Amino acid sequence: MSRLPRSTAEAQGLSAAALDAFVGALDAGGPEIQTVMLVRHGHVVLEEAWTPYRLDDRHLLFSVSKSFTSTAIGLAVDAGLLSLDDAVVSFFDADVLPETISDNLAAMKVRHLLTMTTGHDEDTVAALSRDRRMVKTFLGLEVQHEPGTVFVYNSGATYMLSAILQKLTGESLLDYLKPRLFEPLGMSEAIWQVSKEGIVVGGWGLSLSTESLAVFGQLLLQHGEWDGQQLVPAEWFEAATSKQVPNDNQENPDWQQGYGYQFWRGRHNTYRCDGAFGQFILVFPEYDAALVTTAATGDMQAILDTVWDHLLPALEGKEVPEVSRPSVVELAPPSGPAPAGGDGTTYQFAADNPAGLTAVRLDADGTGTFSFRDLGDDGPHDVVCGPGGWRETSAPGAIDDAGAQTGARVVTSAYGDGDAFVATLRWVDTPFAATLTCRVADGAMTVDGKLNVSFGPLDFSLISEAMSQS
Incomplete structure (x- = not known):
């Protein structure tokens, strides 16, 4: 059931032709767009999903999560559970605090976590990920600068906000937000990654649908009010989306306009929730x-530039550059001849490789079965790739709030390139896609992999370690 009413563009003061041109510009641009939704005067006037993606699927949001964590902190402040001037160290017991608390650590306040001005030289998240005791690790790091003096984007700071909220309430960040935000807004699909020490990670890991993101955008426009109920104090959203600290030490223009409480300011008097890719x-x-956009790109500025060049003029009532809108928006599978059939040999790989690939089998019918290590304890899961259009399957996905593993949609296709079997896999609840080019020679298989987007290397190569007849 739709939570936002639909409308024609003209009824909300926009040109349908201008919105078509905007979709055409997004489709023709370099960044891969997966879904888009535009809300104007409380009505959805544009909604598109590039097949095989869907508007109502969960989507991994990366640092968009931070703005939801900020909202939870605003609710906790309103409830009198904490204040922005509370010292970070005041929330934690001696077992996680360092033996000697430096002056800079002692001076770090909740507001410094919110504004990314903790005093660290770099994002602390890499250090936190090396130890399951992430709170203890954060508190033990050197704080090089006086808090409040230097903006350094810091996902570890957002993790600490989640840890503080859990310490105060005895509830996870997700459980705290459920009755206060997610349920009133109809976001029943919300799931959020939990760390090994049992804390919702806060700065990343939230998954919501495109329409849920649009609902949150409308909540922001309505200053926290929804269906006659003030879900979030208007004063909090006003402060959170305003420039609290300068960030002109960033590289790109839309990341230099100031930072609020886990919200970015942008050009043209905009603000945004902002997640990788x-x-x-x-x-x-x-x-x-x-x-709202969900996408898979390393050039996020290019998406914003398309917005400024093609959507902003439409909102301003100005002439919009003409771009043809395709009759169908889709991310088609790579095309090529059908792959040659294999002999059913299973080639095995060390499971600690970047792709998590444990085995590949190529069969006589031109299909390939790729086995990946599981997220849980149920062993590997198999994904079949074959020629033609997208083939949809399901694989173990994220862990939901009840501790159950959710089924992730995966679509696959394959074609032949000479002696190579080329498989494409898209995990459609994320931005991630992989191309795996498999060749067999001298009794071994080589898999050359390419990822569309990644926090690490985009390319890798694997050689099978052993094989067995199926």
Whole structure:
């Protein structure tokens, strides 16, 4: 059931032709767009999903999660559980605090976590990921600068906000937000990654649908009010989305406009929730509009530039550059001849490789079965790739709040390139896709892999270690 009413563009003061041109520009641009939704005056006037992606699927949001963590802190402040001037060390017991608390650590306050001005030289998340005791690790790191003096984007700071909330309430961040935000807004699909020490990670790991993101954008435009109920104090959203600290030490222009409480300021008097690879909730307060994108790109600025060049003029009532809108928006599977059939040999790989690939079998019918290590304890899971259009399957996905593993949609296709079997896999609840080029020679298989987006290397190569006849 839709939570936002639908409308024609013209009924909300926009040109349908201009929105078509915007979709055409997104489709023709370099960044891979997966879904888009535009809300104007509380109505959805544009919604598109590039097949095989869908608007109502969960999507991994990366740092868009931070804005939801900020909202939880705002609710806790309103409830009197904490204040922005509370010292970070005041929330934790001696077993996680360092023996000697430095002056800079002692001076670190909740507001410094919110504004990414903790005083660290670099993001602490890499250090936190090396130890399951992430809170203890954070508190034990050197704080090089006086808190409040230097902006350094710091996902570890957001993790600490989640840890503080859990310490205060005895509830996880997700459980705290459920009755206060997610349930009133109809976001029943929300799941959030939990760390090994049992804390919702806060700065990343939240999954929601495109429409849920649009609902949150509308909530921001309505200053925290929904269906006659003030879910979030208007004062909190006003402060959170305003420039609290300068961040002109960043490289790109839309990341130099100031930072609030886990929200970015942008050009043209906008602000946004912002996640890696092009996950955006972009809010235009002057035009009573919010744009959502889910995407897979390393060039997030290019998405924003397309918005400024093609959507902003439409909101301003100005002439929009003409771009043809395709009749169908899709991310088609790579095309090529059908792959040659294999002999059913299973080639095995060391499971600690970047792809988590444990085995590959190529069969006589031109299909390939790829086995990946599981997230849980149930052993590997298999994904079959074959020629033709997208083949949909399910694989173990994220862990939901009840501790159960969710089924992730995976679509696959394959073609032949000379002696190579080339498989494409898309995990459609994330931005991630992989191309695996498999060749057999001298009794071994080599798999050359390419990822569309990644926090690490985009390319890798694997050689099978052993094989057995199926």
